[in-house]
Amino acid sequence: MSDINSISRRRLLTMAALGAGTLGLAACSGPSAVSGSDKGSSKAAEKVDYSGVKPASEITFWTNNPGGSGDVTKKICDDFKAKEGISVKIVPAGSSYEEVAQKFQTALTGKDTPDVVIGSDVWWFRYYMQDAIAPLDDLLKAAKVDVSAYRKGLIDDYRYKDSLYALPFSRSTPLFYYNKNHFKAAGLPDRAPKTWDEWKTWAKKLQDAKTGAQHAYQFPSVTDYAGWTLQNMLWGYGGGWSKKDSFEITCDSDKSIEALTVVRDAVLKDKWAGVSSNESTDDMAAGACSATIGSTGSLVGVQKAVGDKFEVGVGFLPGGPAAKQPVCPTGGAGVAICSRSSKEKQLAAAKFIGFLTNAQNTVDFSAATGYMPVCNDADTSALLKENPLIGQAIKQLDVTRPQDYARVFLPGGDQEIAKAVASVIQQGAELKPAMTKLHSTLENIYNTQVKPHL
Template sequence: MFSYKPSHRTSVMAMLLASALLMQACGGANETAQSSNKETTGSSAKENAASPVKITFWHSMSGELGTVTDKLISDFNASQKNVQVEGIFQGTYDESLNKMKASMDSKSGPSLIQVYEIGSRYMIDSKAITPVQKFIDADKYDLSQLEENITQYYTIGGKLNSMPFNTSNPILYYNKDMFKAAGLDLEKPPVTFDEITKAAQALSKDGKAGASFAIYGWFMEQFFAKQGAEYVNNGNGRTAPATESYVNKEAGLKALTWWKSMVDNKTALNLGRKTDDTKKAFAAGQIAMMLDSTASLKGIVSTAEGKFQVGTAPLPKPADAAEGGVVVGGASLYITNNKSEAEQKGAWEFIKFLTSPQSQAYWHVNTGYFPITKKAYDEQIVKDNLVKYPQFKTAVDQLHGSKANTATQGAVMGVFPEARQIVEGAIEEALNGKKTPQAALDEAAKSITEKIGKYNQTVK
């Protein structure tokens, strides 16, 4: 992403939601009606002119991301007089979501909230949202203008529940100078597990390692999608709520066995769970290849400037993998249903502003996240940015090349944050030689399945 990205791996969010909170959240949904720009803030023009609707937007964008978010909010507020948005940084994704849970029995919560992708199942089960599909239908909003491979993640039960906001996927980064010194083809980077292994062997010399991959559950999820494999049962939790983890199936075993073999033969370093540690080693020229988010691209390229050239390649997969692709990461925007109809419509107007080609172009160029709107690529600043950062074409091609199916649509489960950390623990145990890959993944799958069962009991 650039110089900063919020971590997907924050503290584990609470698994169980009290029945009372669910009951209070139920029934809060307001029916939406046909809306227009002039009608979003009230029933009369007089009310609109006298008192604009105020929207509270909770987000987790800090640092440079927060600055860009504030600019978009300011531009929206200046563009019209009917709706005024107040953006409030609420900490990490987990912290923000926990604050929303605490506010569900009152009107003190947000009108609009940014939630990370692995919180999708919980947000639906909370009964605290009005799906954006209602506003899309009422407004006859053309969804085809958005990237299908992005909106499909947030489409559950045949409707779009939230609007994608910050979106990324993982790619392989490699040091072109080290590739050249090792006699490797700079323009034909490795794309399969075996090719990564061979390249790493050639690159591991003079005290430097061929690769390092942070112990990040998101990467395991992506390895499943690249193999066209589902991560949980019931159509990845989309045809019905998930009841069983598949992390110990063939796709997971192939990925972890390959990963461990590289660590064992010392062609890959195990630098632990922090992605920042891997990025620092890459920037220092200590490792030649790593995996990271597409949203980190600008920061990675800028840090390497003057030291070495950065190349990018798609996320690797087994040579015999079934047709698949990548799952989008990041977060989306949910409209809460315990606010007035006017507030909900106002939040929808703000969402439409954020999805415009101009807003998406500005967001992409200044953050590194994907534009979710296709026409954003026609904006001159996006074209100029792709010239400056040609490595980003890998990310765009990988997104567009992902075959649409339940594997690439992404898994959904109510305990996803916990599941991700459990998987990270399993990877850690396998790489450190405490358990075989199969034993580590078997235990992880059992634990995740048990937690899914307990969660499902709370939302029956």
Template sequence: MKKSIIASMLIAALGVGLFAGCSKNDSKQASADGKPVEITFWHSMGGAGGDAIKKMVEDFNKTHSNIKVADQYQGAYDDAINKLKSSQQGNSGPDVMQLYDIGTRWMIDSGYATPVQKFIDAEKYDVSSLEKNIVGYYTVDNKLNSMPFNSSTPILYYNKTAFKEAGLDPEKAPKNFDELKDMSSKLTKKDSSGKITNYGFSMAIYGWIFEQYMSKQGKFYANNENGRKDKATAVDFDSNGAGLKFVKMWKDLYDQGLLGNYGRKTDDTQNAFVGGKAFMYIDSTASLSGVLKGVNGKFEVGTAALPNLSDDDKGGVSIGGGSLWIMDKKDKKDDKQKAAWEFVKFMVSPEEQVFWNKSTGYFPVTTKAYDIQDMKDNLTKYPQFKTAIDQLHASPLEARGALLAVFPEARQTVETNIESMLQGKETPEQVIDNAAKAINTSIDKYNKSNK
């Protein structure tokens, strides 16, 4: 089925209405006693993202006199989800929760949240301007469960200045791993003793990148069509060959000294790029603001679409980042949920998404953002941002990632085994076999206890 047809069906299923979805200023929503409805918003954004959220919440509170939102940072995504689980015992959790993409299946199963589809249908909220591929990720059984908020895709960052010095065309980034390998060999530098001082390429030992290269190859990470036709019962990357093909390429580049290994922390690989120790690397588009700020003109930064593993790959990329969930607390006060919905709409309004993009690097989740002059000016000033936007629009809806309730654990399992491979303790075949067995055990255990 063609992408356009699938997208049209998806929009129809989401109940597109006739009315615009922007929340109005000075909302009339208030509690029964006339006081402002107070809601809490848990998020996992530190640094520039945290500063941006604080400003967005302040602006919401100023323009919605009958609602008061308290934003509360809960640490990294894994920390936040553990706090959420604990909070449910005493009904002390948030009214709105920012959760990472890989927590989607678990959150649906938990019953902790009310699908935003309920509010969309009740208001006839127009979702037609929301990015279809992002909406597609959070749509399960024809219901949009959470509102996309901070979305990103992986892109290739490269040092245009180093490209010129190596005799490479700075306007032509590698389109596949064969080209990447060739360019990395020309970019890699050694000292007089033969020790590598600057790597041509690097990527963090990050499970998200592994997942992306299943989508990029047009293959499923898990069975039952990535857990979307029915709940996943096992991984698929071991049987379809996509996982082995990717880790073999990873090890080949590493063994030839063409890939620098800076560990699991993405910040460490980013720092290697910013510091000129690696001339190409893969990272989220959400890192772009930090990269440009870190480089600070020391060299020219280029961005390009995530390279194919092979030239004939027909897949695309899946989104990362997170979304906003409206929690279904035990007291079930309707005024709080209505207030939460007003806040969610505000956070994804075009103006706020432009501010969010400029502050962080996450791209807007609504296409209406591109009609705003401030967004147009920012893309002109920083054309690198357009890479992720174009890549998202070029990706087929089928490339959306897997739904797996044990995804956080699965991601760590993949990372542990890849790390072991780079240390010479496992072969690529063992990486895939060991990871698949461990993840399948976790899936089976979860499914049996969550029927």
């Protein structure tokens, strides 16, 4: 793949647009959806005139209520109706971003589509390739939503060919969560470990301290987000799922194997780590482990679940022998508007997503969940006074790194990574052959579904 070993993310999105119809979802876990190849997806977004359009009085919003955000989202919707006279019907369309995406894909084969849909870091661009979401520039202007108010590093994730396709909503980074009581019992410092090598020595002390936890550490469920949560470890050891800003697959490189050996041995050999069957942060809140990695969006839920049982600590993700920073990926989701909705519903939807993510509501959403405020002028002083731990998530945003292409730009790449990791640490498969097979799978996805359109 030496011909495109260095492609900017913006250029990639532009070129991938040329193959929107066939660069679809064939390799993904969800059902296939309609192609956008005959609908002009390869062209720059055409200007749409919304002058004289009256916003609809009711719209639908499909979401998984990330981070237990159902209550705060409902309040925002109620406030929006009071302000604009527009009702928002919240439809819980799944328990995860993937389930929402699969339901959306299925809906695209019929007529029952939402007006607003949540789209995660690995799904929103697939929505675009299906011609399923509308360009937002003209819509947001008509709705008087100022896009310059958003953090540039977050809103730019949803741009290609100088057009915008979503607004940042439930944005996050992984955090290192730990039980301060357990750390104290083991004689450990009240902080996150600086490196994974340091953590290995701490894990033994935690195991020896007889804290009552089953494991010192719990890996998040590999069937969900192994590609995201293990990204940090691979980077720390100098590896990755693919090279930086490149489709050159490196999941079976020596450095990647070194990092994944630590993961495998932690579970199968040294046994200081387990693997969550659901949410690892829930396991920590229940006292089943002393530490884990989880989304910032889990923070408030963890604190509520823990209550006064113990004090929760959070910190930056550990580094490794090759890199200590930046080894933290961003993640989470944005909100997009369905291209099939009428102009009236699209305009109402634009007003809604602007309101949903404005400076005040993004702070309220963050306070209720732990997700990061997405606006530049969001006043976080009261938020941080109420919950100082959220400040760690905001600070870590300054030392993040874009995710590997193999996870976010290869259709189905995330799921293939998860399956390969699960085969090793849950089913006992040999590491090197499993990663060599993953390399072949990811490269085949690239060669058949991406390369022909670049």
